[in-house]
Amino acid sequence: MRYMATYDLMESFRNTQQWLGSTALSMASYPAFQLIPNPAIGWMAAWGEVAERSFRRMVAKPDWGIHSVTCNDGRDHLVQIEKVIERPFGDLIHFHVQGRETLPRKILLVAPMSGHYATLLRSTVISLLPDAEVYITDWHNARDIPVSEGKFDIEDYTLYVVDFMKHLGKDVNVIAVCQPAPLVLAATAYLAEMDPDAQPATLTLIGGPIDPGATPTEVTDFGHSVTMGQLEETMIQRVGANYAGIGRRVYPGLLQLTSFISMNLDRHATAFQEQIFRVMRGEASDHDHHNRFYDEYLAVMDMTAEFYLSTVHRIFKEHEIAENRFMVDGHMVDIGKITDVAVKTVEGEKDDISAPGQCVAALALCTGLPDSKKASHLEPGAGHYGIFAGSSWRNNIRPLVLDFIDANATPATPKKAAATRTRASKLSVAK
Known part of the structure; x- marks a missing residue:
């Protein structure tokens, strides 16, 4: 059961981050705050928008979009x-x-x-x-x-x-x-x-x-540096109760995404920081380069x-x-x-x-x-x-x-x- 609990814990963390992003965006967008000339309010709204979109994409299968x-x-x-x-x-x-x-x-x-x-x-x-x-x-x-x-x-x-x-x-x-x-x-x-x-x-x-x-x-190098037992112990979990595959042993997409990002952590951190400032300046859009790339990159499957x-x-x-x-x-x-x-x-x-x-x-x-x-x-x-x-x-x-x-x-x-x-x-x- 611990492997199922770990799977659900990761999903709960993702849900929490998505909720925090949505909450930050909603609070910073309250009309009365526009009377306060504080750039921190704009930054919070921009962070919330980027965070909410990013964590929401992690569990959604992208559309082909070829019309x-x-x-x-x-x-x-x-x-x-x-x-x-x-x-x-x-x-x-x-x-x-x-x-x-x-x-x-x-x-x-x-x-x-x-x-x-x-x-x-x-x-x-x-x-x-x-x-x-x-x-x-x-x-x-x-x-x-x-x-x-x-x-x-x-x-x-x-x-x-x-x-x-x-x-x-x-x-x-x-x-x-x-x-x-x-x-x-x-x-x-x-x-x-x-x-x-x-x-x-x-x-x-x-x-x-x-x-x-x-x-x-x-x-x-990673493949040779770990044993199969270590991989099975650290990477494999069981699907939680929220999905049709409940109980199936998987290498979770969220865990894979963590590995992907860690390989180029500085580059991804810079990309998200720059996107937050673009949102603040009103330069971002639904289909800009950042969103096009990360809408696909963050969408992972087990x-x-x-x-x-x-x-x-x-x-x-x-x-x-x-x-x-x-x-x-x-x-x-x-x-x-x-x-x-x-x-x-x-x-x-x-x-x-x-x-x-x-x-x-x-x-x-x-x-x-x-x-x-x-x-x-x-x-x-x-x-x-x-x-x-x-x-x-x-x-x-x-x-x-x-x-x-x-x-x-x-x-x-x-x-x-x-x-x-x-x-x-x-x-x-x-x-």
Whole structure:
């Protein structure tokens, strides 16, 4: 019960901070206080507004906010989000552009399950929509999944991806971002042996820890410095009585967020201090840079305990993917069995989460793949976020990935797809 009490204690602390922010804003906004020329009143109102918004966002799933896209006919087309496959721990969704012919290029984005929702890839989706039919894995918050649905570890994650790829067919082009890169590589190898006709056309791995030991970072150092027993004792709790997943063992999102912020505490503290003063001066808005970033960054989800612990143990400690001895559902996966799927890796020069060398290690594991079907790219000056959602992605990496997809797609696709990209790239996407 103590683990459930700890979970509820964290939630109570968050509720209290949100209430304090709301109370400070309400009190400082009392009309009579406007007669008192005291900057402390304005500061209290600004602090309250920023605090209330920040702590409220921590338990709310962000909206995709993708309403329309400008297509090559010069018209804005509405975007409808459709659930293609519904599963207890995650769905496969499609961004259907209404009134537009189905494009030949089909892309599956595999989103990370590492604390944030799939909406973290919103800008990635927006950048790809004019040029492709875009699908994405939408993972669920573990606190909302009843215990009766069973476990969900990295093998289950891999099999979910296998099923999604099977459903979309062999003409799909898979892009795995960050954490799922090693599991998506394993899923592709699993299909190469079990169902070769269901393999994707191409596989792009962006900033993923294929071989965490290739280039150590703070993340890998942490993984080696603690034992599995310590992790289970300090990080794992049981969902409290306020949610459908009551009793489920999870790595709580609020605890994950504490870790995220502690890695760059000074930068986050400065960002919030500057935002408070912007609010005081009347320069802040709902959709300014700070709010756009932190509305997403602060929205965290619980991760199942078995997924978190198996990731640390099998990927970071035992290096099962890096040493090509990963097992899925009792079957030993051999990455060398991938012989037809073109594989590209993308890394950022200044990535401090998955440093250069960790992701490109995938190419050495693909021993059955000819060099003509292998590609890699190291983006100069780019950090982790920039290689899939920042300016580095938009200006440099995205065109390279689309060219790679076209060069290795089915024979009938590249010419038409390239023409589509040329026209669509001149148009903007409306959110």
